[in-house]
Amino acid sequence: MSSDRQIRSQNWNLGRILRSASFRLPLIYAVLFVLSAGALFVTVYWTATAAMQTDMAAVLRTEAYQLAEVHRRSGLAGLAEQITRRINFRTRGPIFYLLQAPNRRVVVGNLPGMPPVDGVVDFVPQTDTPEPEAEPSKLTGFGLTLSDGSFLLVAQDADRLTAMQHAIARAFVWASGLALLLAIAGGALIGSSFLRRIDTITRTSLAIMEGDLSARIPVRGTYDEIDQLVSSLNAMLSRIQQLMDGLRQVSSDIAHDLRTPLGRLRQHLEDARARATTTADYDAATDAAIEEADELLETFSALLRIAQVEAGAQKRGFAEVDLSELARSVGEAYQPAAEDSEHTLDCQIEDGVKLAGDRQLLAQMITNLVENALRHTPAGSTVSVSLRRTAPPGFEIEVADNGPGIPEDEYGKVFDRFYRLDRSRSTAGSGLGLAMVKAIAGLHGLIIRLEDRKPGLGVVLMSS
Amino acid sequence: MKILLVEDDKQTADYIAKGLREHGNVVDLAGNGRDGLYLATGEKYDVMIVDRMLPAMDGLSLVKAARASSVRTPVLFLTTMGGIDDRVSGFEAGGDDYLVKPFAFAELLARVGALARRPPIVAATSLSAGDLEMDLLARTVTRAGRRIELLAQEFKILEYLLRHAGEVVTRTMLLEKVWDFHFDPKTNIVETHISRLRSKIDKGFDKPLLHTVRGAGYVIRSPD
Numbered sequence: 001m002s003s004d005r006q007i008r009s010q011n012w013n014l015g016r017i018l019r020s021a022s023f024r025l026p027l028i029y030a031v032l033f034v035l036s037a038g039a040l041f042v043t044v045y046w047t048a049t050a051a052m053q054t055d056m057a058a059v060l061r062t063e064a065y066q067l068a069e070v071h072r073r074s075g076l077a078g079l080a081e082q083i084t085r086r087i088n089f090r091t092r093g094p095i096f097y098l099l100q101a102p103n104r105r106v107v108v109g110n111l112p113g114m115p116p117v118d119g120v121v122d123f124v125p126q127t128d129t130p131e132p133e134a135e136p137s138k139l140t141g142f143g144l145t146l147s148d149g150s151f152l153l154v155a156q157d158a159d160r161l162t163a164m165q166h167a168i169a170r171a172f173v174w175a176s177g178l179a180l181l182l183a184i185a186g187g188a189l190i191g192s193s194f195l196r197r198i199d200t201i202t203r204t205s206l207a208i209m210e211g212d213l214s215a216r217i218p219v220r221g222t223y224d225e226i227d228q229l230v231s232s233l234n235a236m237l238s239r240i241q242q243l244m245d246g247l248r249q250v251s252s253d254i255a256h257d258l259r260t261p262l263g264r265l266r267q268h269l270e271d272a273r274a275r276a277t278t279t280a281d282y283d284a285a286t287d288a289a290i291e292e293a294d295e296l297l298e299t300f301s302a303l304l305r306i307a308q309v310e311a312g313a314q315k316r317g318f319a320e321v322d323l324s325e326l327a328r329s330v331g332e333a334y335q336p337a338a339e340d341s342e343h344t345l346d347c348q349i350e351d352g353v354k355l356a357g358d359r360q361l362l363a364q365m366i367t368n369l370v371e372n373a374l375r376h377t378p379a380g381s382t383v384s385v386s387l388r389r390t391a392p393p394g395f396e397i398e399v400a401d402n403g404p405g406i407p408e409d410e411y412g413k414v415f416d417r418f419y420r421l422d423r424s425r426s427t428a429g430s431g432l433g434l435a436m437v438k439a440i441a442g443l444h445g446l447i448i449r450l451e452d453r454k455p456g457l458g459v460v461l462m463s464s
Numbered sequence: 465m466k467i468l469l470v471e472d473d474k475q476t477a478d479y480i481a482k483g484l485r486e487h488g489n490v491v492d493l494a495g496n497g498r499d500g501l502y503l504a505t506g507e508k509y510d511v512m513i514v515d516r517m518l519p520a521m522d523g524l525s526l527v528k529a530a531r532a533s534s535v536r537t538p539v540l541f542l543t544t545m546g547g548i549d550d551r552v553s554g555f556e557a558g559g560d561d562y563l564v565k566p567f568a569f570a571e572l573l574a575r576v577g578a579l580a581r582r583p584p585i586v587a588a589t590s591l592s593a594g595d596l597e598m599d600l601l602a603r604t605v606t607r608a609g610r611r612i613e614l615l616a617q618e619f620k621i622l623e624y625l626l627r628h629a630g631e632v633v634t635r636t637m638l639l640e641k642v643w644d645f646h647f648d649p650k651t652n653i654v655e656t657h658i659s660r661l662r663s664k665i666d667k668g669f670d671k672p673l674l675h676t677v678r679g680a681g682y683v684i685r686s687p688d
Contacts, residue, residue: 297566298648305647317549332617333643336656364647371651433650 026190030183034176041172048168052161053140057120060142063095063154071146076101079152080108095156096139102149109153116151117143122158138162197226201233213241246310249417250303257418257431258296265292302432306417309439314358321362323353327387327397330366334374342379345370348386353395355463357444365440368433369399369459377403377456390462400451400458411450465489465580468512470500470526471542472519476565480513483569484576497521504530504537510580513572514559515542516550524557531558538579540572551646570680574632581631591626593673594686596665598626607665617642618661625674625684634681658682 071079076099083097087110098109106113112125121141141155200217207215216237217230272285308314331347338345355362366385373383387397406414413419415438418431441448441461451458467489471477474495481491492507494500497518504512504526512530516523527539541562543550554562560582561575591598595608603619605612614622620642625633635654639645643653658674666672671687 301564301648314549317552329643332615333645333649333653333657334651336660337651337653340656359644360646363643363645367645367647367649371649374651 024187026183026187030180030187033179033183037172037176037179041168045165045168049161049165052164056140056156056158056161057142060095060120060140060154060156064142064144064152067097067152067154068144068146071148071150071152076107076146076148076150079146083108095154096141098151098153098155100151100153102151104151107150111139111153111155114153116145116153118145119143121153123155194226197230201230208237213237213244243311246307250307253417254303258299261292261296261299265289265296268292299432302436303417306432306436306439309361309436309443312443314361314443317358318356319359320354321357321359323355323362323395323397324349324351324387326359326363327366327385330363330370331385334367334370338374338383341374343374343377344382345374346382346384348384348388350388350395353387353389355395355444361440361443365437365461366397366399368437372433372437373399373401373403373457373459377401381456394463396460396462398458398460400453400456402453402456405452405455405457406450408452414450415448465510465576466492466508467576468492468494468500468503468507468509468537470494470497470504470512470518470523471515472496472517473515476515480569480572483573487573489576495519497523497526501526501529504535505533509537511576512537512539513542513576514539516554517544524553527558538582540575540579542567568679570632570677571634571636574634574637574681577631578628578633578637581628591623591629593626593629593684594671594688596626596673596684598623605665607669612664614661614664617657618664621657621661622665622684625682629684629686632677632681632683637681 067079067082070082074082080099083099086095087097087108096109096111098111098113099107100109100113100116101107104113104115114123114125119142121143122138123141124138138158139155140158140161141153143151143153145151197220204215204217216234219227219230219234221227268285268289272282272289276282276285328347328349331345331349335345370383370385377383381401381403383399383401385397385399387395389395415434417435419435420431437459438448445464446461447464449460449462451460465488467484469477469481469484469491471480471493472495477493477495481493484491492503492509494503498520500512500514500518501521512527514523514527518526521529523541527541530537530539538560539558541550541554541559542565543554543562544565551562560579563572563575589599589601591600597606599605600623605614605619605622621638624638624641636648638654639649658676662672662674666674673684673687675683675685677683
C-alpha cells in the first residue's frame with residue numbers, strides 16, 4: 001500500500017516532468033540540434049574568416065603595388081607625399097601606412113616603425129603615440145621592400161574580421177539558446193499533458209484496486225496511441241468486471257440454490273436415523289441420500305464447467321467439428337427417449353456444416369437444448385432440431401418445440417444460472433442447462449436468439 | 465488381478481483398495497508419484513489406477529515415465545471434476561481411460577475390468593454370445609439364425625457389449641464409447657436404447673442375453 005500512496009502524493013511537479021519520457025525525448029533532440037548547429041557554426045566561422053582574410057590581403061596587396069608603382073615613378077619623396085595625402089584624405093578608407101627608409105627611419109606613416117617583413121603579416125603595433133587610429137589591437141598588413149631598400153607597409157584594421165566573427169558567434173548563441181528554450185518549453189508542455197493523462201489512468205486503476213470495478217478511464221476521442229491504450233484497458237476492465245460479476249453470481253447462486261438439496265440430503269439421513277426399522281428402510285433412505293448427493297455433485301460439476309467455459313480456456317483445444325454429424329447423432333440418441341415420453345423428435349439437418357470448436361461442449365450444447373425442449377413440453381408435442389446454412393459461411397442451428405413457450409419478458413433471464421420459470425419449479429433439472437448453452441455458444445462465437453413459434457419456443461444459435 | 469493404485473489421499477486409497485480386494489484383486493498402494501513409478505517399473509501389474517494430482521511426481525509425469533520405460537500396463541486416470549481438458553491430456557500422456565472423482569465404486573470396478581481384459585488387437589470379423597451372432601463386415605446380427613434389424617446406434621451398443629461379453633459395462637462407458645459423449649446427459653438415453661435393443665434381441669427367446677446389473681450397468685452373458 002505504501003507504493004500506492006507514493007503514487008498518489010506525487011503531483012506533477014517540475015522534477016517529474018524532467019524525468020518523464022515525453023520530456024526527455026525533445027530534450028535529447030534539442031541537444032542534438034545544438035550540436036549540429038555548433039558544427040555548422042564552426043564551418044561558417046572558418047569559411048567566412050578565411051574568405052575575409054583573403055579579401056583583405058588582396059586589397060592590401062593592390063594598394064602596396066600601386067604605391068610601389070608611385071615609388072618607381074616619383075621616388076621616395078613622391079611616394080611619401082602620396083602616402084601623406086592618402087592618410088590625410090583617407091582616400092582608401094581606414095588604411096594604415098608605414099614608409100621606412102633603408103636605415104629603418106620612419107619617412108612617413110601612421111604606424112610605428114617595425115622590422116621589415118615582406119608579404120601578409122598580422123601584428124599588433126607597438127604604439128607610443130596616442131593616436132586614435134593607432135589604437136586597434138590587431139592589424140593585418142602587407143609589407144613590400146622597395147627597389148631602393150626602403151620598406152613599405154600597408155595595413156588594415158583586423159577588427160572587421162573580429163566583428164564579423166563575433167556576429168556569427170552571437171547569432172549562433174541566440175539561435176541555439178532559443179531552440180533549446182523552445183524544446184524545453186515544448187517538452188514540458190507535451191510532458192505535462194501526457195503526464196496528466198497517465199495520472200488519470202493511475203487514479204482509475206487505484207480506484208479499481210479499492211473495489212470500484214465500474215470505474216473507466218475517460219477517452220479523449222483523439223484516437224491517438226494513448227486513446228487506443230485507454231480503450232483496450234477499458235475493454236479489459238469490462239471483461240474483468242464481467243468475470244467478477246459471474247464469479248459473484250456463482251457464489252451467491254451456490255449459497256442460495258444448493259441449500260435446498262443439502263437440506264433434503266440431511267432430511268433423508270435424519271429420517272433413516274429416526275424412523276428406519278428394517279434394512280429395506282435403511283436402503284431406501286441411503287439410496288435417496290446418494291441420489292441427492294449425486295445431484296449436488298452434478299450441480300457442482302456443471303457450475304465448474306460453466307465457469308471454465310466462460311473463462312475460455314477450451315479454445316486451445318479447438319478442432320474442426322462436423323456439426324451436421326454431431327446434431328444427427330444427438331438426434332438419434334434422443335429418439336427413443338422422445339418416443340418414451342410421447343414426443344415427436346424431428347431432425348432436419350443439412351450436411352457438411354463444420355466449425356472450429358470443442359466437440360464435447362458442442363454436443364452438450366445441443367443435448368441440453370433438446371433435453372430442455374423435451375422436459376418442458378407436454379406429451380404429444382413435437383421437438384424439432386434443424387441445422388441449416390445461411391449466407392456463407394454462416395449457419396444456424398435451431399431447437400424448437402410447439403409447447404407452451406415462455407413469456408417474452410422472461411427471454412433475457414432463462415439463460416441465467418439457476419433461473420427457472422415458475423411453472424417449471426416442480427420439474428426435474430438443475431436450472432443450469434441453458435446457462436451452459438449460453439456459455440458454450442459464447443465460447444464458439446454463436447449468437448443466441450429466442451423466437452416465439454406461436455405456439456412454442458425456438459432457440460436459434462447463429463454463427464456470427 | 466494385480467492392481468497398482470497410486471493415490472495420495474489415504475481415505476480414498478483405502479476405500480478403493482478395500483473394494484478391489486473384496487472383489488478378489490491384489491492391490492499395491494503407493495502414496496506418491498515416485499513410489500508409484502518405482503512399483504510400476506519394477507513389478508508386473510494388470511492395471512494401474514493413477515490419481516492425476518500426486519505429491520513428488522504428478523500422475524501425468526508418472527505415466528509418461530512408465531511408458532518411456534516400456535511399461536505397457538493399462539492405465540486408468542482418476543481426475544477431479546470440472547477438468548474438461550484433463551481427458552485429452554491424460555490420453556496424450558499414455559492413459560487408457562479416465563474416471564472423474566467422485567465416482568460410484570461399480571463404475572471403477574467395471575472400467576478396471578474392461579481395461580484388464582482388453583480385447584486382442586487383432587480385428588475380429590464376427591462376435592457372438594450364445595446363439596447371437598454379429599457379423600462385423602456385413603454389419604448383420606442374427607439370433608438362432610433369425611435376422612435382427614438394428615439401428616446404427618443399437619448396433620454399436622451391441623458390438624461394445626459383445627466385445628466385453630461377460631463384463632459389466634456401465635452407462636457412462638456406453639455414452640463414451642457409442643456416442644463419444646464425455647458428459648452426463650440428464651435424460652436416460654442409454655436406458656431407452658438398451659430397452660429397445662433388449663426387445664429386439666431377447667424378445668421371443670427363452671433365455672435372455674442382455675442383463676441389467678443393478679447400480680452398475682449392463683452385461684451380455686451366454687445363457688450356459
